[in-house]
Structures are given as C-alpha cells and as structure tokens.
Amino acid sequence: MSAVMITRKVRKWEKLPGKNTFCCDGRVMMARQKGVFYLTLFLIVGTCSLFFAFECPYLAVHLSPAIPVFAVILFLFVIAFLLRTSFSDPGVLPRALPEEANFIEMEIEAANGNVPAGQRPPPRIRNVQINNQIVKLKYCYTCKIFRPPRASHCSICDNCVDRFDHHCPWVGNCVGKRNYRYFYLFTLTLSLLTIYIFAFNIVHVVMRSVDQGFLNTLKETPGTYPFKLTVLEVLVCFFTLWSVVGLTGFHTYLISLNQTTNEDIKGSWSGKNRIQNPYSHKNIIKNCCEVLCGPTYPRYLHSLSYSTIKFYVSVLVRSPSPKESSPSPKEEEHPPAPKLPPLASPETDAETSIAKTH
Amino acid sequence: MAAEFHNLQEMQHSALLVTKVFIQRDYSEGTVCRFQNKFPSELNNRIERTLLEETVKTLNSYYVEAEKIGGQSYLEGCLACATAYIVFLCMETRYEKVLKKISNYIQEQNEKIYAPRGLLLTDPIERGMRVLEVSVFEDRGSSGSTPSSSMSSCSSAR
Numbered sequence: 001m002s003a004v005m006i007t008r009k010v011r012k013w014e015k016l017p018g019k020n021t022f023c024c025d026g027r028v029m030m031a032r033q034k035g036v037f038y039l040t041l042f043l044i045v046g047t048c049s050l051f052f053a054f055e056c057p058y059l060a061v062h063l064s065p066a067i068p069v070f071a072v073i074l075f076l077f078v079i080a081f082l083l084r085t086s087f088s089d090p091g092v093l094p095r096a097l098p099e100e101a102n103f104i105e106m107e108i109e110a111a112n113g114n115v116p117a118g119q120r121p122p123p124r125i126r127n128v129q130i131n132n133q134i135v136k137l138k139y140c141y142t143c144k145i146f147r148p149p150r151a152s153h154c155s156i157c158d159n160c161v162d163r164f165d166h167h168c169p170w171v172g173n174c175v176g177k178r179n180y181r182y183f184y185l186f187t188l189t190l191s192l193l194t195i196y197i198f199a200f201n202i203v204h205v206v207m208r209s210v211d212q213g214f215l216n217t218l219k220e221t222p223g224t225y226p227f228k229l230t231v232l233e234v235l236v237c238f239f240t241l242w243s244v245v246g247l248t249g250f251h252t253y254l255i256s257l258n259q260t261t262n263e264d265i266k267g268s269w270s271g272k273n274r275i276q277n278p279y280s281h282k283n284i285i286k287n288c289c290e291v292l293c294g295p296t297y298p299r300y301l302h303s304l305s306y307s308t309i310k311f312y313v314s315v316l317v318r319s320p321s322p323k324e325s326s327p328s329p330k331e332e333e334h335p336p337a338p339k340l341p342p343l344a345s346p347e348t349d350a351e352t353s354i355a356k357t358h
Numbered sequence: 359m360a361a362e363f364h365n366l367q368e369m370q371h372s373a374l375l376v377t378k379v380f381i382q383r384d385y386s387e388g389t390v391c392r393f394q395n396k397f398p399s400e401l402n403n404r405i406e407r408t409l410l411e412e413t414v415k416t417l418n419s420y421y422v423e424a425e426k427i428g429g430q431s432y433l434e435g436c437l438a439c440a441t442a443y444i445v446f447l448c449m450e451t452r453y454e455k456v457l458k459k460i461s462n463y464i465q466e467q468n469e470k471i472y473a474p475r476g477l478l479l480t481d482p483i484e485r486g487m488r489v490l491e492v493s494v495f496e497d498r499g500s501s502g503s504t505p506s507s508s509m510s511s512c513s514s515a516r
Contacts, residue, residue, distance in 0.1 A: 011503040080442035099378045129386045135385070145488060149389055163389070185439065279388055293435040295425050300486040315432040 016301065017095060018159040028087040030172050031157050037172030038087055048075045050229050051197050055204045062207060074193045081186035090176030091162035093143065093151060101144040127208050131278040132332045138292060152262050166261040180299050187248040194244060198237035201230055258287040374496045380488040381414065391421040393490050404494065405475050413467055417460065424456035457483060
C-alpha cells in the first residue's frame with residue numbers, strides 16, 4: 001500500500017473558537033459587533049473635519065497657525081491609539097487542547113475524591129498564594145482551564161482574556177493586558193482633543209462676536225460662516241467631555257492602584273474581610289510605571305504562525321478531496337473513512353512544534 | 359539542522375505518544391511568567407531531575423528578563439508612545455526578541471537532552487503561557503500493548 005504525504009498549511013486563527021472577527025491575515029482582531037466603533041470613528045472624524053474646515057482658517061489667521069497644527073497632531077494620535085486599541089489582541093488565552101483539558105479533569109477528580117451520587121460536586125476553585133495572599137482561581141467551563149489570576153471570560157467575545165478590564169463597545173474590542181495602555185492613552189488624548197476643540201470653538205465665537213457683533217455672528221447668510229455647525233461641534237464636545245474626561249479620571253485612579261475595572265466592579269479588593277490587592281506595589285508611581293511603561297506582551301494566539309498538517313492518504317483506497325481531510329474546528333479526530341488514518345490535529349502533532357515555519 | 363529534524367521525525371514515526379505531562383505556572387510572585395519547579399512523578403524514570411529543573415530554571419530566567427520593568431522598557435515604552443506605536447511596525451519588541459531566544463533554547467534542549475530520552479518540550483507560548491507541555495513517547499518496539507487513548511492510536515496510524 002503506497003502512501004502519499006500531503007502538506008497543507010492551516011492558519012490557526014481560521015480554526016479559532018470564540019466570537020471574534022479577523023482581518024489582514026489575522027493581524028486585526030475585533031469583536032463581532034462593530035456598529036458602535038464605527039459611530040466612535042464617525043464622531044471623532046466628523047467633528048474634527050468640521051473644526052478643520054470652519055474654525056481653523058479663522059483661528060490660524062487671527063490667532064496663530066500653531067492652533068490647527070497642534071489639533072492635527074492630537075487628532076492623529078487619537079486615531080492611532082483608537083485603531084491600536086480596537087485592532088489588537090487584548091490578551092486572549094487560547095482554550096485548552098483535549099490533553100490539557102483531560103489532565104485538568106483528572107486532577108480535579110483526584111482532588112474531589114468520590115462524590116456521592118445525587119450530590120453536587122464542589123465548585124472548581126484552585127487556591128494560589130500570591131504575595132502572601134490567597135487568591136482563588138476559577139475554572140472556566142468554556143475554555144476548560146483554570147483562569148490565571150486577573151483573567152476573566154468575556155461573554156461577548158466568548159474568550160478568556162488576561163488581565164481583563166472590560167469589553168468596550170465604543171472601541172469594538174475587549175480591553176485587556178495587551179491593549180490597556182493604548183485604551184488609556186486613547187481616552188487621555190481624546191479628552192485633550194475634546195477640551196481643545198471645545199475651548200477654541202468658544203474662542204472663535206467670542207472673537208467673531210467682538211469683530212462683527214454677536215447678532216451678526218448668529219445670522220446665517222450664504223457665503224458667510226455657518227454658525228449651526230459650531231453649535232453642533234460644541235454640543236458633541238460638551239457631552240463627550242463629561243463622559244471621556246470622567247472615564248480618563250477613573251482609569252487614572254485604577255492605574256494608580258493597579259486595579260482593573262472588573263476587579264473594581266466586583267469589589268475584589270475592597271471591604272473589610274476581603275484581602276488587599278496583591279498586585280499593587282503600594283506606590284502610585286511604581287503602579288503607573290508597571291501599567292503604562294511595562295513590556296509589550298506577546299500574542300498568545302499566534303495567528304500569524306501556521307500549523308503544518310501532514311496526513312497520509314492511501315492511494316489504493318481513493319484520492320480524497322482536501323475538504324474531507326481538513327480538521328474539524330473542535331479538533332476531534334474523526335477518520336473520514338474507515339481505512340483512512342485519523343487526522344492529527346495540528347497542536348497534538350508534536351512535529352508542528354519542530355516544523356513551525358515563521 | 360535538517361539532520362536533527364530528520365532524527366526527530368524518525369522518532370515521531372517510530373514512537374508512540376503515551377501521555378503528556380503539564381508543568382503548571384507558579385503564581386507565588388504575582389502574574390509574572392514563571393513555571394513551577396516541581397518535578398512531575400510521571401517523568402521519574404525518563405529523565406534526571408536536575409536536567410528538567412535546570413531547563414525550567416533557565417526558562418524562568420528568560421521570562422524574568424523579558425518582563426523586567428527597568429530603564430530599557432521605559433525607553434521602549436516612551437519612544438513607542440511618542441510615535442503613537444507606529445515604531446513597532448518596523449522594530450521588534452524586547453519581549454519578542456527574548457521569545458525567539460526561548461524558542462531556540464527549547465529546540466536545542468529538545469535535540470540534545472529530551473529527544474534522546476523520548477521526550478519533547480513544547481514552547482509555552484504555543485499553550486498561552488499556561489503550561490510547559492512535556493510529551494512522553496514510547497518506542498514502538500519496546501511497547502507491547504497499544505494504549506487506548508485516541509492520541510496514541512492517531513500516532514500509531516501515521
């Protein structure tokens with residue numbers, strides 16, 4: 001019986017469970033619902049366009065040309081940080097492969113002992129000691145892992161995320177370990193941009209009123225400056241200001257204490273009988289440095305690396321189509337036909353760790 | 359390089375995957391990446407304790423180097439922030455450089471120490487930095503009975 005070896009490369013992100021969407025060969029990763037993200041983009045780009053089109057010419061001439069230049073720089077930073085937050089992997093933990101899941105199950109059963117029939121088994125919790133505090137690690141039934149400390153499962157994206165902060169619909173992604181600093185810088189620069197545009201809109205109206213008189217400024221005649229647009233900008237900036245500046249302040253507070261939004265909402269470290277935050281350095285500057293100036297963590301999903309699947313096809317039986325032999329998403333080993341060998345899932349194939357192509 | 363791969367491939371073809379042993383993370387110092395230096399009992403007869411402990415210790419030191427918060431990480435962070443992180447499109451981060459070193463180290467350890475003993479280490483980054491996976495192989499010639507686990511039957515069918 002002769003066998004033919006066929007190699008087919010499968011991108012890992014094609015097989016990934018969870019409710020994320022991927023673009024650009026796996027480089028861009030977002031949640032499924034993107035509507036609010038498009039709204040965010042529209043509001044920012046729209047308001048800034050109006051500012052550049054209608055306010056900036058007047059201000060550049062009458063006050064200083066540095067004003068639009070600085071506004072452009074701020075705008076570019078805001079967009080860069082927004083896209084970086086939205087498109088990066090927040091720190092998704094890959095789900096446990098079957099062997100690891102079985103290993104954990106066996107450990108749990110060994111720890112629980114014999115549970116009498118009809119009785120509920122005890123909750124799956126592992127206690128670890130971190131900086132002399134006992135922290136409980138919960139078991140995730142979806143990902144089949146004991147979640148690392150500070151990780152949490154996002155129900156919208158259906159993934160466990162490391163150092164999970166929250167799922168932000170405005171950004172269209174979860175905020176976690178890998179993109180928290182981009183998120184914070186986005187809110188910070190957006191606050192600055194909003195304040196900037198708001199302030200210069202007011203200055204612009206005041207200056208025009210001084211020049212032409214307030215009533216003339218309000219009048220809209222063709223060919224003159226459209227006051228309604230300024231009102232629109234001021235309204236958008238006013239409402240944005242309260243929410244974004246408030247959010248920036250809240251996250252500054254969280255960073256100084258080295259806490260996540262998730263922990264703050266659940267009250268993990270507050271209250272008399274609760275333990276203190278074991279991750280805080282008890283020093284505001286150290287906490288800020290760790291969160292904002294810490295290392296840039298790598299992706300766990302490795303969407304850009306390929307798994308090489310090798311399977312042997314028996315030529316004598318028949319020549320199967322590639323679809324038959326492609327791995328099922330749940331990595332179960334179903335033989336496509338009785339005589340064909342079962343297909344190894346790429347992760348259990350130890351050769352992939354050797355033959356990994358970069 | 360090709361010669362070693364050929365040897366590992368041969369081992370793969372002639373060997374049977376018996377089980378996988380998972381070395382868990384050590385969270386005693388917080389969320390920094392660190393693996394437990396507890397020697398798994400399943401590997402008692404397969405490898406000397408000191409060799410595995412040495413490997414784990416070296417890996418832990420690599421991760422400490424990658425996650426160190428100091429002068430270089432501040433510089434990298436501030437420079438990246440000032441350029442709105444566009445600089446990372448052309449520059450490799452320090453963590454990525456250390457990960458490459460780790461990958462080479464694991465490959466070297468596999469070739470020199472683990473493969474001759476019928477074991478294989480998997481880079482923790484492939485498992486989300488949760489576990490250090492050690493695959494245990496049995497030589498087909500020496501093992502009489504066929505284990506019933508599905509992964510072994512899959513390997514035997516190769």
